[in-house]
Amino acid sequence: MKLSYRPRSIERVFDEGWRVNTVLQAYRFALDPTCAQETALRSHCGGQRFAFNWGLAQVRANLDQREAERSYGVTGEQLTPSMSWSAYSLRKDWNRGKGEAAPWWGENSKEAYSSGLANLATALTNWSSSRAGNRRGSRVRFPRFKGKRAPLSCRFTTGAFGLVDTDRRHVKLPRIGIVRTHESTRKLARRIEAGTARIRSATVTFRSGRWFVSFSVDVERSDPATTLPESVVGVDLGVKSLAVLSTGEVVPNPKHLEHAQRELRRLGRQAARRQRPDRRTGQQPSKRWQQTQARIARLHAHVANARRDGLHKLSTRLVRSHTVVVVEDLNVAGMIHNRRLARRIAGVGMGEFRRQVEYKAAWSGQRVQVADRWYPSSRTCSVCGVVKAKLRLSERTFVCESCGMSIDRDLNAARNLAALVQASSPSCGATENEPDGNPCQSRTTWATGIATGRPAPHGAGQRRHREASTQDSFVHVS
Known part of the structure; x- marks a missing residue:
């Protein structure tokens, strides 16, 4: 895989x-380790988690000490020196104190602890950049300690592997x-x-x-090198059908998660009847509860693998058949806040489809055009270009009041996306899949009206990026 x-x-x-x-x-x-090897794997993952928590405790203690000194009026050079958050500095601090903090550190590879400290350095850098307004997206919280229920992982960058x-x-x-x-x-x-x-x-x-x-x-x-003739296809992702292409093809939605709901509900009721762990009383889970949880995990893995396999087949076929693929910049994180459609939207894998199309197109030299998030592809007539003021989600047929055209709304949206390639301009918001540096970096300020594509009101100034990010609650489902 x-x-x-x-x-x-x-x-x-x-x-x-x-x-x-x-x-x-x-x-x-996938691995088939022996019992001894599985114990060693869990020990390495636990070592990474321990190093992460140890470094986080040192950083928090340093920050709390400096904050306490400021509350007493201590300033300037009299403050406790700040602690460096780089991975190199954290590893030096770990090497000096690992004999006292973890006498058992020699049981695992040094890479287990180095990877945990590297993850901590990345988390602290993301938090600092987000706090300063230099990071795109929602605000990043300060790192938290990892418990024993955290996902097990360990990375090796040196050594014999x-x-x-x-x-x-x-x-x-x-x-x-x-x-x-x-x-x-x-x-x-x-x-x-x-x-x-x-x-x-x-x-x-x-x-x-x-x-x-x-x-x-x-x-x-x-x-x-591609030898295909110039061919453009617009892809409109949805819930009723997985995708509708501008060529008229409708890719049905396999609904893997929906078909597994009956078995998931049955296993959930079965787990509720068995002894589960209780952190307050220290109650340990029963063997049957653990077996049921393992079956639930295997079923979710089966659904995820089936969904990913279908998206791979569709994205590969589109890239091999067309020279330009046009997709939408969907706000999937905002769309799943709609509790009526959250499960169905999550079961489609819209973000995964775009990721696959982009890297496969780069492999074969094709292009991917990304339509702006606020481009009204569903409300625009694909014949005359008139934009309707409102189109409810229940209206599955687009009827143009200007030219009288009647067409399926998803097919109409796909044709509008394909038309962006011939008429790409800043007004329509079509962008090519060219690397633009670090995708996490953005301006510290956000101009009013840029997010929606509408002109800013007279006299309006600039806003901070985190203030403008509240506009991301718009939900659009085709």
């Missing part, structure tokens, strides 16, 4: 029509040894043998009752 990300800006085009891209790609494989050459069914991890994989690793092994891939790091996670290892790999992809 492969998960891929945005390619780097390294591209070479040969005369034969082949293009070589160096991309950062992740290969994930990678694939085993004897057969393609084992991987090697530091201090854990050679672990058998549930599936073959031949896809990654062939690239490494050919010299077109280099493993950078390995991340071990525990999800849905199974251990996984994800290798972050630098891959040189040699994809043929």
Whole structure:
């Protein structure tokens, strides 16, 4: 199973029509560890969590001390020196105090503790940037301590890790040894043998009752240059159907989560009848309760895998059949606040579809146009261009009062999206999928009216980004 990300800006085009891209790609494989290896994996994940909490405690103690001194009128150089939040400084502090804080630290690889401190440094940087207004999106909270119920994960960046050459069914991890994989690793092994891939790091996670290892790999992809004629397709994602294309094709929604609801409800009632853990009384869960929870986790994993497989097939087919794919910039996080449609919207995977289309199009040299979030694709007539003032969600047929056209609203929206390529301008909000630096960076101020695309009222000044982010509560479902 492969998960891929945005390619780097390294591209070479040969005369034969082949293009070589160096991309950062992740290969994930399921593991079948022994009982001793599973204990070691849990110990490493626990070591990462312990290092994260230890570093967070040091940072909070330093901040509280400085705040207390300020309350007594202490200022300037008399204050306690501030603590550096970089991963390098946190690792130095950990190495000085690990003998007293964790006498058992030698049982695990040093990478377990380094990855926990690196995660803490990233969390603190995100909080500081968000507090200063230099980070896009909702405001980031101060990091919190991780409990034993937190997801298990551990990352290795140095040491002896990678694939085993004897057969393609084992991987090697530091201090854990050679672990058998549930599936073959031949896809990654062939690239490494050919010299077109280099493993950078390995991340071990525990999800849905199974251990996984994800290798972050630098891959040189040699994809043929596109020979397709100019073809544009607009994709309108929805709930009733998974997608409606501007060509008239309707991709049905498989509704994997809806079909699993009956079994999920039955397992939920079964778990409610059994002894569950109670933190107040210290009650331990029964074996049958744990077995039921494992079945629920496996069912959710099955639904997620089926959804991801369908999105991969659709996105691959669109990129291979068309040179330009037009999608909408949907506010999925705001859409799921609608309690009537939240489960169905989450079951579609709109954000995952856009992610897959973008990196697959970059691989093959195709283009992805992203329509502005506030572009009225459903309310605009695809023939005459007249925009209706209001279109209720229950109105599934778009009827234009100007030209009299009657068409399905989703097909009308898809055709409007496809028309953005021919008439792309700042007014319609079509943007190309070109890397624009760090996506988390933005202006510290937000001009009035930019978010909605409407002109600002006379005399209106600039607002802070966090004040304008309250406009993101708009919900739009096609």
